Amino acid sequence: MAKIATRYLEIDPWRIIEKGFHPERNQVSESIFSLANEFMGVRGFLEEGFSGKSLQGIYYNGIYEWGEEERASYKGIIGRTHYLVNGLNWLKTRIFIDGKTLDIGQEKIRDFERVLDLRSGTLTRSLTLINDFGEISFTFIRFLSMRHCNRGYQRVIIASDYPAEMEISFGLDFDTKHWGRPGRWQAEFGAGGISVLGRTESTGQFLAAAAEIQSSLPYEIYKTEKEIGARYRFKLQGETVFDRKVSIFADRQGEKREELLLAAEADLQKSPGFSEALVAAKAYWEDFWQRTDVEIEGDPENQQGIRFCIYHLQQTYHGFDPGNNIGAKGLTGEAYSGHAFWDTETYCLPFYLFNNLSAARDLLIFRYRTLPEARKRARELDCEGACYPIATLNGHEACSLWQHASLQLQPSTGVAYGIYHYYRVSKDNEFLKDYGFEMLVEISRFLLSRGQWNREGKFGYYCVMGPDEFQMMVHHNSYTNYLAKRTFLFTLEVRDLLKDNDKYEQIIEKLGIGEDFFRKIKTAAAQMLLLYDPETELFEQHLGYFELPHIDIGSIPVTDFPLYNNWSYDRIYRNDMIKQPDVLMFLFLFASDFPLSVKKANYEFYEPRCIHESSLSPSVHSILAAEIGKKDEALAFFEFATRLDLDDYNRNAEEGLHLTSIAAAWMNIVYGFGGLRSDGACLSLAPQIPAIWKRYAFKINYRGKNIRVEVTKDEVKLSSDDEKPATLLLYGKEIILRDEYRAELRK
């Protein structure tokens, strides 16, 4: 893991601070200082414009374009991808001072500071411009409403120590670039005021926005082809303040062209102004941290890091709309095209399971809503049931690399796992009845039709790519086979649970399956080939993996990483090197299924073969290392979990934040050091504390009960704000928690 921190931001428990402008790192800062509220995401760009390196991006969840239709190659290979599109720039501001554009890439400035306050969700940027006549200071503040996600706010404070000729414009601009290429928006303006309706080219979706600028100064409305705004010209000595509020509505179906602009204008009328909305924003985040904070004493870097992670997770997704999912880069950039991956169910879901159960449920509802596309995809692959996409915004497969889209079954088994995990934590039978069972049956159907029987009567999967993408087209990948087995078994479990329910027959009939189907998946589960050797306790990653030529990954020069960029594509696959946990991944997901000795044996075998080329890899290794008592390794793998983006370990934070890694960082603390396991019948904890920490604490909500877990050098303290009893396992021993429970820390 040749990853090196590039730190230029200040350490602070509640704030992210850039002191002094770092133009060469501006695009990294834009990602880190992103704001979002699930409806939209705004990179921390300089709204007044900047001639240096910048990705000026504002993204709206679910607003996307189709890519070019490609000449069909083979059946099952998608011909057209889709991507989250850079949308309306409602923060656009242009400032001219004595006729000269403000561009801090070109000017002399001092006291630049960019601050993201995690307790209020505000981004504040201040700087002072020095010119021949005097000094002018600027403060730009922005935030998004978390309760009214269609609202955004901006404040610009300008103070001059000499009489400056000022011109400032506040625009709503659809002329935004995507991947540096001209955008595809069509725009038309509202009848009065500052409002605009934009239409995506290929999907015909609408985005409407209305804006109001509060200022006592006179202004004029201006329009260009895709921009409308207000322009102020005035002489300034002393201070003036502009407050902008905007209301933005999206119509993903492209059916509400007429009403949409009116809705935005009406919302604008009734929305509070900047100051009042800021009070509400602070209250929102205070309440959130009250329920969700992770405290770490004795490690300021990770204290800041973990709050940064939690903050971004929450603002990217919190259950605002079950039509949303969590993109690999959230709403912070264009890499991965805004697509959600199977990371959602395996890495992100736990955070919501223990902090916002209805949001967790909504993530699964997203998959239910996209069942039609998953069914279609299964047909394209000559299979039955439903095959979930590797990458998607809208339910359609968006991954044009067939080796991933056709060979990776983990999106489908991941959805089944998500339902399983959600049910273990929530005991939500209604969900199973209304959504879960149907998805499980359809996924099981897919898995049944995609699987094959070998000559010894064992079932399993040929030509698959497991989570380890460095072994491309293999047979009987243990992860795939194990997950399929567990999917079949859970489908049968849910069927037993529901079969006396009124709705059961309806679902069965709707899906057109009979007893026969359940018999088949029972047999397939029972006969699933698992390459497990009881003697060594090792799972072989796939058939023949143990016979692959061995490569000592320590011998690979640091400059060869990332291998995808530096090694011939086929070379990556010709040895026993792995990219990310595969066997270890299912030992983690189904932790309750395996004794410690199996985890230990497999960890010791596979970890030295893993190069962690996925940002999701170290956290899972850290969690397992903690469990099997490898404390130093656990800490070493944790090292950059919380600060992956803050310290730009992967050198690509400029493209956007690693949102799903951010979720893994939370898991790393709660599952790793906290020893939380939630895949069994009852929640279990086994806390330990890293040597360098004095104390840490986290909060979870488990079946309606708020539980705070506080760990010091000697003690574990569980506490709750109510008396309702909850049964947990602590270090494997069943306890009943009411308001407080203390135990010695097991070392």
Add this chain to the structure above:
Amino acid sequence: MAKIATRYLEIDPWRIIEKGFHPERNQVSESIFSLANEFMGVRGFLEEGFSGKSLQGIYYNGIYEWGEEERASYKGIIGRTHYLVNGLNWLKTRIFIDGKTLDIGQEKIRDFERVLDLRSGTLTRSLTLINDFGEISFTFIRFLSMRHCNRGYQRVIIASDYPAEMEISFGLDFDTKHWGRPGRWQAEFGAGGISVLGRTESTGQFLAAAAEIQSSLPYEIYKTEKEIGARYRFKLQGETVFDRKVSIFADRQGEKREELLLAAEADLQKSPGFSEALVAAKAYWEDFWQRTDVEIEGDPENQQGIRFCIYHLQQTYHGFDPGNNIGAKGLTGEAYSGHAFWDTETYCLPFYLFNNLSAARDLLIFRYRTLPEARKRARELDCEGACYPIATLNGHEACSLWQHASLQLQPSTGVAYGIYHYYRVSKDNEFLKDYGFEMLVEISRFLLSRGQWNREGKFGYYCVMGPDEFQMMVHHNSYTNYLAKRTFLFTLEVRDLLKDNDKYEQIIEKLGIGEDFFRKIKTAAAQMLLLYDPETELFEQHLGYFELPHIDIGSIPVTDFPLYNNWSYDRIYRNDMIKQPDVLMFLFLFASDFPLSVKKANYEFYEPRCIHESSLSPSVHSILAAEIGKKDEALAFFEFATRLDLDDYNRNAEEGLHLTSIAAAWMNIVYGFGGLRSDGACLSLAPQIPAIWKRYAFKINYRGKNIRVEVTKDEVKLSSDDEKPATLLLYGKEIILRDEYRAELRK
């Protein structure tokens, strides 16, 4: 093999005849009636234009365009392909009768006939137009010079039985389409006469043409953006004749813009007219058939078929320019983009080895000339030495499917095999010294660096695709390992042969190799892993192949073929079905290495698993079936070898002819029924005769001696036109052939 003949052409020993116009099959006829002379290829299109289905194509060997540069995906995956481009239409003719365009798709006609005469290389098309005023008959004749490949000829004879108002134009037109899209040619006209210079857009190559029309009628020169020509307006009652001759010069390097047009004009001046050139053409083909004919008595379909194949092979390639190779579709269409594959060395070379040794040598020189590109390609794949491309016109890899371009090593081992085969037949030491050894060393270097050692100290190849493209990314493919072993051994053989030669040290020094290298390849050859079981005598196609789920290929519905179009791409790879010979392929190529029992065992195992989705597959099966005594199967597989395109078995002859299958058809007769084997130290023959044939005969030239092999029901007769003794094996017994040798046919 769900292949059904679609016959609409007449059977004739020396001519291909379409009687009556078949508009729905016009595009198939265009392919079948193609003319070529290696320099250029002209589809048999209606030069006067046709509103129905047509691919009006004229291609010039080595004149190509680069495709779009694609966004780089991964290292070693090519970002830009290249393709043979549709070029100057020098046959363009437009005819207006009483103001109305002649378009036989729209008119009433009778007595349509299209005839390709294989003894003169002429295409003659005649038809009579019936209109309200009377009848007008047309005859169009065209041919290409085989000795002066830059020359083409056209004759148009028109006869009217009423005074018709005629307008006829003869153009040189660069405004030609490619894949139905507008072409990319730029054109400029010569100073006087009818001449034009065209330039390809991305490669900057030049093509210059000058034309002269012989007619006593007055004309005017016309020009459009990319076309120049002569137009005649006249009243016709009775007959008139127009003869056109053209001279066309190509400049592939794009360096001779100035001289090129002058060269074409000068050549035109000195070239003979239509009638004189036609006499020469007939003489050329008479001489050719004298040396190369295959006679079959008792089977008129195959008699016609085999001559059609030989004719097309000869006109596509005969050693005119060592910068040329043989595209999978020759010069007859746009499918496969004009690319040559490893078919050249494995399927086409034998025809030339025994008919035109210097052309065979030139095919290998093509690979020598493209060593720099092959070296570059090896670097792209993180390997040493030279890696030859899967598909190419210019030496660069043109295959954008990484799974083929990165995983198939058979183009490289194919070149080594070609050198081996050429040397076995020719004993051309000079060639080895000047070209062969250098290629062998570079290929061996590539193979050494691409191979890996397993844990038992055996050498071989991981992540490869053998000839059977239905097993994509496998380890220790037997074909690959065996060919690599033989490549290493032959490299060592040639090194021993040359090492006392003056030039040896030069080559060694130039290549920067030492003794060490030869030791390494010797070890690798000795330790090559061959998955051979002496008990069953089976080679396992690759590691784990025997454990793949079995599919009964007879159970696949006929409508599922071709599978590439009807099966999900990944589904094709998940069983033991094979597309084309793989183990059987190396048993055929190195026939002398293996006893009959091994061939029999493997044939019986693999043939039932093969669906022959490659047009090259049946011939190899037929040849092996003949050898192991399965006469009925040999005949069944031969069934459509010679008439694959004539009867459009694959339903895609409209895209162009299967040139390399055409070569396989020749092998099918000579190697299959003739029992020729040429990979051993000395040539061997073991003729048999298909039950339905009365007699057949073929001619080969072996080490300068012309040998005619005639086989009747009872006897094999070998004869020669000279007394020079040649040692051969006949039915495994050494014989010395002087002028004649007779033996009983072994049954």
